[in-house]
Amino acid sequence: MFKNTRKRFIKNLATSAVVLSSCMSFLVSADVLTQQQKNEMNSLSTTIAKSDLSYQLIESLTTEVGHRLMGSEGDKKSIEWAVKKMQALGFDKVWTEDVHGTFWQRGEAKAKIISPFPQDLVAIALGGSVGTGEQGLTANIAHFENLAALKAAPDDSLAGKIVFISHRMEKHITGRGYGGAVGARVGGAVIAAQKGASALVIRSVGTDNNRTAHTGIMRYKEGVVKIPAASLSNPDADMLVNQLKRQANVSLYLKLTPHTDPKVIAKSANVIGEITGSESPNEIVAIGAHLDSWDVGTGAMDDGMGVGMMMAAAHHIAQLPQRPKRTIRVILFAAEEVGLLGAKQYMVDHKDEMKNHIIGAEWDFGTGQIYKMTSGVGKNALPAITELAKYLQPLGVELSPENNAVAQSDMSMLSEAGMPSMNFAPDGTLYFDYHHTENDTLDKIDQPTLKQATTIYALFAYFAANSGVNFR
Amino acid sequence: MFKNTRKRFIKNLATSAVVLSSCMSFLVSADVLTQQQKNEMNSLSTTIAKSDLSYQLIESLTTEVGHRLMGSEGDKKSIEWAVKKMQALGFDKVWTEDVHGTFWQRGEAKAKIISPFPQDLVAIALGGSVGTGEQGLTANIAHFENLAALKAAPDDSLAGKIVFISHRMEKHITGRGYGGAVGARVGGAVIAAQKGASALVIRSVGTDNNRTAHTGIMRYKEGVVKIPAASLSNPDADMLVNQLKRQANVSLYLKLTPHTDPKVIAKSANVIGEITGSESPNEIVAIGAHLDSWDVGTGAMDDGMGVGMMMAAAHHIAQLPQRPKRTIRVILFAAEEVGLLGAKQYMVDHKDEMKNHIIGAEWDFGTGQIYKMTSGVGKNALPAITELAKYLQPLGVELSPENNAVAQSDMSMLSEAGMPSMNFAPDGTLYFDYHHTENDTLDKIDQPTLKQATTIYALFAYFAANSGVNFR
Numbered sequence: 029m030f031k032n033t034r035k036r037f038i039k040n041l042a043t044s045a046v047v048l049s050s051c052m053s054f055l056v057s058a059d060v061l062t063q064q065q066k067n068e069m070n071s072l073s074t075t076i077a078k079s080d081l082s083y084q085l086i087e088s089l090t091t092e093v094g095h096r097l098m099g100s101e102g103d104k105k106s107i108e109w110a111v112k113k114m115q116a117l118g119f120d121k122v123w124t125e126d127v128h129g130t131f132w133q134r135g136e137a138k139a140k141i142i143s144p145f146p147q148d149l150v151a152i153a154l155g156g157s158v159g160t161g162e163q164g165l166t167a168n169i170a171h172f173e174n175l176a177a178l179k180a181a182p183d184d185s186l187a188g189k190i191v192f193i194s195h196r197m198e199k200h201i202t203g204r205g206y207g208g209a210v211g212a213r214v215g216g217a218v219i220a221a222q223k224g225a226s227a228l229v230i231r232s233v234g235t236d237n238n239r240t241a242h243t244g245i246m247r248y249k250e251g252v253v254k255i256p257a258a259s260l261s262n263p264d265a266d267m268l269v270n271q272l273k274r275q276a277n278v279s280l281y282l283k284l285t286p287h288t289d290p291k292v293i294a295k296s297a298n299v300i301g302e303i304t305g306s307e308s309p310n311e312i313v314a315i316g317a318h319l320d321s322w323d324v325g326t327g328a329m330d331d332g333m334g335v336g337m338m339m340a341a342a343h344h345i346a347q348l349p350q351r352p353k354r355t356i357r358v359i360l361f362a363a364e365e366v367g368l369l370g371a372k373q374y375m376v377d378h379k380d381e382m383k384n385h386i387i388g389a390e391w392d393f394g395t396g397q398i399y400k401m402t403s404g405v406g407k408n409a410l411p412a413i414t415e416l417a418k419y420l421q422p423l424g425v426e427l428s429p430e431n432n433a434v435a436q437s438d439m440s441m442l443s444e445a446g447m448p449s450m451n452f453a454p455d456g457t458l459y460f461d462y463h464h465t466e467n468d469t470l471d472k473i474d475q476p477t478l479k480q481a482t483t484i485y486a487l488f489a490y491f492a493a494n495s496g497v498n499f500r
Numbered sequence: 501m502f503k504n505t506r507k508r509f510i511k512n513l514a515t516s517a518v519v520l521s522s523c524m525s526f527l528v529s530a531d532v533l534t535q536q537q538k539n540e541m542n543s544l545s546t547t548i549a550k551s552d553l554s555y556q557l558i559e560s561l562t563t564e565v566g567h568r569l570m571g572s573e574g575d576k577k578s579i580e581w582a583v584k585k586m587q588a589l590g591f592d593k594v595w596t597e598d599v600h601g602t603f604w605q606r607g608e609a610k611a612k613i614i615s616p617f618p619q620d621l622v623a624i625a626l627g628g629s630v631g632t633g634e635q636g637l638t639a640n641i642a643h644f645e646n647l648a649a650l651k652a653a654p655d656d657s658l659a660g661k662i663v664f665i666s667h668r669m670e671k672h673i674t675g676r677g678y679g680g681a682v683g684a685r686v687g688g689a690v691i692a693a694q695k696g697a698s699a700l701v702i703r704s705v706g707t708d709n710n711r712t713a714h715t716g717i718m719r720y721k722e723g724v725v726k727i728p729a730a731s732l733s734n735p736d737a738d739m740l741v742n743q744l745k746r747q748a749n750v751s752l753y754l755k756l757t758p759h760t761d762p763k764v765i766a767k768s769a770n771v772i773g774e775i776t777g778s779e780s781p782n783e784i785v786a787i788g789a790h791l792d793s794w795d796v797g798t799g800a801m802d803d804g805m806g807v808g809m810m811m812a813a814a815h816h817i818a819q820l821p822q823r824p825k826r827t828i829r830v831i832l833f834a835a836e837e838v839g840l841l842g843a844k845q846y847m848v849d850h851k852d853e854m855k856n857h858i859i860g861a862e863w864d865f866g867t868g869q870i871y872k873m874t875s876g877v878g879k880n881a882l883p884a885i886t887e888l889a890k891y892l893q894p895l896g897v898e899l900s901p902e903n904n905a906v907a908q909s910d911m912s913m914l915s916e917a918g919m920p921s922m923n924f925a926p927d928g929t930l931y932f933d934y935h936h937t938e939n940d941t942l943d944k945i946d947q948p949t950l951k952q953a954t955t956i957y958a959l960f961a962y963f964a965a966n967s968g969v970n971f972r
Contacts, residue, residue: 091742092617145564147798150938238710239797239938263941267798270563270942325711326619326739466622468709469735470742 055115060412060495068348069419072486075344082340082482083475085113088303089239089335090326090470098363099131099294100467106319107297110335110360118342119358120135120351120453121304124297127362127373131155131294134323135285139229142166142279145271149178149264151229152241153284154213154257154425155322155366156248160227165190165256167226171272175212178219187224190280194269195260199235203393203456209233210244217257218249227282228257231265236461239263243322244464245366256284287349296362298318298370298377301339303346305355305493312357312381313492314388314447315341315485316439318364325468329459333473333481334391335360338481341486345493352493354386361438364392382445387492387499389450391438391485394459397477398484401425404433404449405499412497419487423480425452448499512899532884532967539822541891544958547816552956554812555947557585562798562805562942569795570835571603571766578791579972580768582807582832586773589815591830592823593776594767594824599834603766604628606795607757609713609730611701614751617743622737623701624713625756626685626729627794627838628720635848637662637728639698643744650691659696660671662752666741667922671707675865675928681705682716689722689729699754700729703737708933711735715794716936717838728756768792768834770842770849773811775818777827777965784829785964786851786860786919787813787957788911790836791953802933803909805830805945805953806863813958817965824965826858833910836864839968843910847917852877854917859964863957864909866931869949870956873897876905876921877971884969891959895952897924906935922957933950 032137061069093109094103107124114122132155139151139452153159170189172178178193193212198205210233217228232242239261248254260268271278299319305311317334321327338358345356362370375382387405410431417427433451434443443449454477462468492499533541533968565581568574579596586594609625625631644650650665665684670677682705687894689700703717704714711733720726731738743750771791777783789806793799810830817828834842859877873892875885882903889899905923906915915921926949934940964971 085741091619091739091746094617094619145566147563147566218853237939237941237943238712238939240710240712263943265941266941267563270559274563467709467735469709469711469738471709471735471738 046243050398055322056438060415060497062493068488069487072344072490073483076479076483076486079340079344080475082336082478085336085339086296086328086332086473087470089332091329094106094326094389095321095323096319096327098129098296098320098366098369100323103320104298107299110253110319113339118346119301119303119342121302124299125373125377127298127370128293128297129296129366129369130288130290130361131292133287135159135287136283138164138283139258139260140281141268142281144275144278147267149267150239150241150261151258152243153286154259155243157257157284157286158254159285159287160256160283162285164281165226166279169268169272169278169280170225171465175216175219178216181223181354186220188296189225190227190229190282191220191225191336192268193230194265196231197233197235197460199453199457199460202453202460205235206233206460213244213259214247215245217255218252219272221253221255225255227255229280229282230259232261233261234262234460234463234465237262238467240465240467242464243324253300256282258284260283277400292425296436298362299360301342301358303342303356304351305353306351307353307356310384311354311386312384313489314359314385314439314442315489316359316361316364316388316390318370318392318438319360320363320365322365322464324464324466326470327468328470329394329462329468329472330464331392333395333478337391337478337485340482341489344486345490352490356420356489357494364438368438371441374468375441382442382447385442385447385499387448387450388435388442389452389485389488390436390439391481393454394472395472395477396455396457396459398425398452398454398481400453402428402433402451402453403431404443404451405431406448409448409499411499412495416488416491419491420484424483425484450488504539532887532969533963537966541959541962542961544816545955548951548955548958551812551816551844552947553815554808555952557803557808557811557943558800558945559840559942561804562800566798567795568791570601570768570792570838570841572795575768575792579771582771582791587810589811590818591773591775592775596771597845597849599768599770599842600765601768601835601838601841601898602760602762603764604712604838604971605759607631607759608755609753610636611730611732612753613740613743614753616747616750618877619739621739622711622713622733623730623736624715625758626718627715628718628729629729629756629758630726631757631759632728632755636753636758637698638751638753641740641744641750641752642697647688647691650688653695656696658692658919661696661697662699662701662754663692664740665702666737668703669705669707669932671929673927673929675931677707678932680911684822685716686719686733689718689727690724693725693727697727699727701752702731704731704733706734706932706935706937709734710939712937714936715796716925728754730754730756769835770846771832773814773830775814776823777825778823779825781827782856782857783858784842785826785961786829786831786857786911786914787961788831788833788860788862790842790864791832791838792835794837794936796936796938799940800938800941800942801866801934801944802936803864803866809863809950809954809957812954813961816958817962824962826965828961828965836910840910840913843913854914854919857914857919859920859922860907860911861924861957861960862908862911863953865926865928866928867931867944867946867949868931870897870924870926870953872900872925874900874905874917874925875903876915876923877903878920881920881969881971884967885966888960888963890965892956895956897956922960
């Protein structure tokens with residue numbers, strides 16, 4: 029999950045209130061679905077409850093491909109994997125659309141406290157960071173409790189120092205702590221460099237207490253010196269804080285050897301598969317996830333989960349006796365982690381078609397149980413959303429009274445371009461224990477939750493594709 | 501925690517039944533403690549509830565020393581640290597007793613699946629393992645579900661193979677899964693080598709799903725080829741199993757570069773501190789822990805926890821207006837992890853004094869809440885144990901009806917030499933998530949639980965040292 033969209037997404041979640049399901053009785057209208065379609069919705073639920081297809085897809089992707097950072101060997105393999113799987117699963121059309129960018133290679137990360145008390149620390153380079161050179165660098169720490177404190181430091185006050193930001197991410201069902209913590213990761217290096225620092229080290233943006241540091245994208249700014257940037261695992265950040273409590277002069281050695289060849293343009297691709305609509309094939313119900321991952325772990329939660337859900341949901345709909353009226357388009361975006369490159373390219377490639385995107389939803393929020401749905405649709409479509417909510421309520425999903433949702437991650441760009449959107453919110457309590465770490469592996473996928481989520485997206489897609497509702 | 505004693509300890513725990521606290525009313529006898537002593541027991545509890553001394557000691561040891569494998573720089577530092585701290589805490593006598601052994605250095609560990617689907621795996625060398633050489637070795641996997649299945653393989657059937665044992669340790673409050681899993685770690689390499697294998701790889705003896713592999717001691721046998729031995733983290737063992745499900749021919753690359761210089765005799769030491777008895781100074785109430793740790797993490801749970809508890813418990817007793825009647829001896833054993841070397845040396849050094857060890861208890865079982873106490877004393881001492889249990893019951897400790905306990909870890913050797921013993925059993929559910937891994941760090945110490953445990957050991961030591969009871 030990439031930074032900007034997460035922030036926006038979480039903001040929406042955080043301001044949502046408890047659903048007023050009693051309101052539903054006041055919204056009397058003709059049902060959107062026919063009795064036969066309702067029967068098919070039931071049939072879909074039953075089928076998915078018995079199927080482990082979405083799990084098998086995630087198992088296959090993580091076992092046979094593994095991680096898949098933009099431009100890497102795994103990235104290429106995952107594109108082939110997705111095309112073949114979609115074809116085998118009975119999609120009517122499957123194609124790829126090229127996405128270009130750079131291939132950042134992680135290299136090595138080493139950090140150790142030199143004095144007062146030598147200790148090896150677990151560190152990881154932030155995504156996109158420059159290196160320290162093979163020899164590494166050693167400097168005293170300048171400690172700040174958060175990004176605001178760093179911003180408040182006098183200009184040029186940090187010459188030659190390694191800035192350490194020790195802010196700890198809050199653990200919360202909505203994942204709201206991410207918004208408050210991720211600024212240090214994305215923007216900390218620029219601020220630190222502007223004040224003369226030679227490197228940035230942050231406490232991981234993560235809620236676990238494993239010695240597994242969290243990576244994620246960081247940014248430089250034109251005209252500001254690029255300094256190396258890394259994160260420490262939570263226990264290692266604790267160690268540094270505890271030594272700083274004893275004395276202000278703590279000396280740290282840092283070595284990062286990432287590499288990007290600016291002359292090489294890496295190629296990736298959005299992978300797109302469709303179940304073609306029987307009545308209005310040009311009208312698109314878009315469901316998506318991102319196919320890329322960070323180069324740590326196997327990208328099982330982020331976002332193998334979404335990939336498996338969307339492919340399985342569309343497959344189960346394709347297995348019904350007839351095609352839905354509208355087209356269901358599964359978009360597996362490239363290069364989300366490194367800056368929504370796939371989504372940006374999709375916006376270019378499908379500019380003229382954007383008006384045909386009837387409604388869309390992405391999944392990029394790990395493996396927690398979905399408990400809430402929020403719409404972002406035209407007012408006239410609200411009764412239809414209320415009807416959809418009736419089908420999802422037995423799965424534990426409450427309808428938020430708000431109607432300001434954007435879709436998650438990549439698809440937030442489509443939302444902003446006017447696509448009506450749904451946002452399904454999970455229990456995000458555990459997600460940031462594993463997010464962007466080596467621990468993002470298959471065992472973190474909770475199979476009952478995966479079935480719930482797959483069912484929800486299948487019912488949503490079926491409902492939207494078979495209704496004549498204008499969601500704008 | 502070392503293997504053999506753990507196994508014995510857990511066996512005792514596993515066969516214990518629910519305590520029959522109602523029995524206590526039948527065991528009427530004159531109280532062991534005077535009213536003044538009872539008041540001092542209360543005072544001790546109150547003091548410890550307000551003190552964070554045991555936590556501060558663990559924080560100091562882990563922050564200022566860190567890990568401390570037999571023979572390492574950390575080992576030396578920890579001995580100095582313990583002597584100074586005991587002196588500062590008001591112990592009447594503090595001294596060290598030399599312990600000799602070898603210094604095994606871990607080096608590097610790399611493992612990757614070469615085919616069918618290349619994946620990097622997280623591995624760690626088992627303690628004492630030989631290396632693969634710098635070039636590493638590549639071989640096909642021979643997969644066994646447990647040690648028994650390996651034992652059942654035909655002789656010479658594994659020529660040139662890397663044996664992989666995928667047995668998963670059961671998670672249980674008593675830690676009983678350890679006994680069933682640890683045999684593969686300790687003895688697997690010998691069995692595999694006898695059948696021609698070139699290396700051993702096991703699923704970590706651990707109950708977590710972090711990509712953090714668990715180390716621990718392994719053994720070779722005179723006359724059997726020494727082969728390299730490593731463990732994989734649980735998610736990495738899953739990966740290997742999932743590839744083996746697809747095809748039997750899975751090729752693994754393994755590189756381990758540990759090193760032991762057989763010519764160098766490493767020196768460590770047991771660190772001993774006493775609160776000298778006022779009436780019977782030669783009678784010893786022994787409380788202990790081990791000072792060494794594995795060379796991963798900072799040895800906070802294993803066994804910084806025990807070190808902090810014992811030092812704090814003795815200190816709080818030393819702060820009372822008068823010395824206890826008997827001597828309280830805190831023994832911080834050297835080199836427990838690599839084979840109870842400190843305990844073995846203690847048995848040699850204190851052979852003639854063994855009869856003066858009135859009773860003893862060690863702590864080497866992590867940071868869970870203590871819920872049970874089991875005695876291993878003479879029958880005549882049972883009423884006194886019942887009285888002790890009355891003081892500990894408000895802390896959540898039930899008295900086991902069994903009377904067959906040995907002390908934990910190092911002190912099990914003293915128990916076997918006839919020392920009456922107590923064994924306090926904690927909730928061990930989480931211990932093996934972190935045991936022998938990089939994740940054994942300060943944040944895993946639960947402070948309320950630490951206070952409970954410190955209080956229990958202080959009350960036990962005070963009670964035993966102030967009673968005239970013969971526990972034999």
